[in-house]
Amino acid sequence: MAEFCLDCWNKLNHIRLKAEDVVLSDYLDFCEACAEMKPTIVCYRKHKKRPQARRREGRKKHRQPPG
Numbered sequence: 001m002a003e004f005c006l007d008c009w010n011k012l013n014h015i016r017l018k019a020e021d022v023v024l025s026d027y028l029d030f031c032e033a034c035a036e037m038k039p040t041i042v043c044y045r046k047h048k049k050r051p052q053a054r055r056r057e058g059r060k061k062h063r064q065p066p067g
């Protein structure tokens, strides 16, 4: 599988992803586009938006009933 750094990936796909949108490799890898050793994209990071907020224990805010 081809490895691309974030800059090249954006150029190739005409998108503008940021480092926080993807998971970059911890190590330097050979980018096949710019032929440099750079952190390459491992996978897309899932969006932080959650369809449903999960209730977690530990939050002790108590909502008062209206009125």
Ligand SMILES: [Zn+2]
Pocket (backbone or CB within 6 Å): 004, 005, 006, 007, 008, 009, 031, 032, 033, 034, 035, 036, 038
């Ligand atoms: Zn590159």
